[in-house]
Amino acid sequence: MTASTATLAETAKPRDNKRPQVLDSAARYFREQGYAASSMRDIAAAAGMKAGSMYYYFASKEELLVAVHEEGIRRITKAVNAALAGPAGPWERLEAAMSAHLASLLDGGDYAQVVTRELPRDDGPARRRLIGMRDDYETIFRGLVDALPLPPETSRRHLRLMLFGAMNWTQHWYRPAGDTPEAIARAFVSVLRKGDQP
Template identity: 65%
Template sequence: MNQISGDRNSTVRRDNRLETVLDSAARCFCERGYDAASMRDIARDAGMKAGSLYYHFSSKSELLVAVHEEGIRRITALVKAALVKPGSPRNRLEAAMVAHLEALLGGGDYAQVVIRELPEMSDEQRSRLIGLRDDYEDIFKSLIDALPLKDARARRHLRLLLFGALNWTRTWYQPGDETPGDIASGFLDLIKQR
């Protein structure tokens, strides 16, 4: 999972150390949290020296921003891919939930960083990340708007209920438990139909 000198195919880009660095940062931020993960930790994981990281990223917080951006890109792609198949509003919501959970629980360091609390950072960085997160959440907003729910208040509560519950799985989920599909349908089955 951490191919340092990975030989993916043949002609592909060698020396994509930047990707390696990003992967290592994601892993460390995910395992230890932003503050507890040191640049040395990340560098060691990436097979380089701490100073070398600064060739690719100008600061630790820029690294976090980059991991975040990549994380949102990935989870957005996964969820959108799960939505290409048509289906009932409820089925589409469930598909998105499953994709979200798979990204979160299936070894995805990036996804877990995305839903973590943001550490102290510059306002510019902060609002950039919050914007990305909001864009992502909008996907769920539309999915829920498509459901036959009485009022806006209920739709809002449903979104917050499901999104919170999904993100919180991270704190209790053990691989070997149920599958993401089990969890998503388990959650949805508890919800009133209209």
Template identity: 35%
Template sequence: MSARQKTTGSNRTHDDPPTRPARRGRTQAPATADAVPNPERRQEILEIAAKLFAEYGYKATSIREIAERAGMMGGSLYYHIRSKEALFIEIHDRALDAAARRVRAAMAPHTAPWARLEAACSEMLEIQLNAESLTLPIMNNFRSVPEEVKAILVKKRDEFETIFRDIVDALPLPPEMDRQIYRILLLRLLNTADTWYHEGRMSRAEIAMQILAIFRHDAPTTQRTKGTTKSSTKAAPKDPPARKRRAAA
């Protein structure tokens, strides 16, 4: 044997790659079916994690709990995800992408700016007030995530808000009205719908019409015709003559 092939007190030769020490803080999972990447299994994990984040919040949800709900060992979960932070970001982004698709689909049949705004408002209310929707509770976790995660989430939210930025930019608003403030107030109203909406007196579609009337500065009398919305403002009654007002007093 040559010196290159001699062993060093073990069965490994100098040509063999060195053995890497196991990482600390992470359980070494046994070779199981969960150790093999599987798109369906990963989707199941995402759905389980999304429900836990929505129910308990970001901080109170642990990787161990997600793994237990999925019927896995904690270490096996890392074959499907990189970290808790990356998992939350992916779920957050998917929720906003799904919401964006729904809002754009709702606006698609309309061309008039006000009709597009009403459609977008109505769909946003449906998304935010749906008990089975995870969009709102996932978005409400924003303040509890680490700062480096927030920076990533903000980029996605800015991307989503371009939908409403484009709508508001197309509206025939008075030149002195600031469109950014207009958009911020509108989105704040829609994004907090769960704090002020109560079932019963008005439907969600009717509330969307009221929101449109307020932001359009119209009286809340709206007529629908073939996919467009026409709002008519009734003229206020004229004050009676001064003589009649004094007589009535």
């Protein structure tokens, strides 16, 4: 607060804040082992500290999960919005957004993958807030699908739900040696676009 001499982006002493490392470690474990199977000890060890020390940054394991979720949604939202700055055509915009979503999910996307897979089980305020954030994100795609030139009888809701399913399911079959996220997005759009536009 009174940091008249502090450098930018540092609200506290620079040397102590290992919060990002803790969060990275948690994201990696939650993705690889699942939330329930990840222990605070393991997460702490990978972040270079002991389990007890993590409670300085996060009051509980669930709070750690919530923080990973928030960061994941923040990152993927940012990536998709950045990708939408360029293209103008409705199909091109959809493909760009899908490409960014897939890249976030598939290329080292510990955070994003946790978002699609682990949600706090009990119906507390934490769970509801995360669902709200996820819904906000999905609103972007609602707009993109609504902008597509489609036959009037097409259910845009089902098309959007298909897209999310197709995208988030890629985690189960994606291999780094195979298609890139961009290629997958292109292929998905091409399947849908069939007769519509040259």
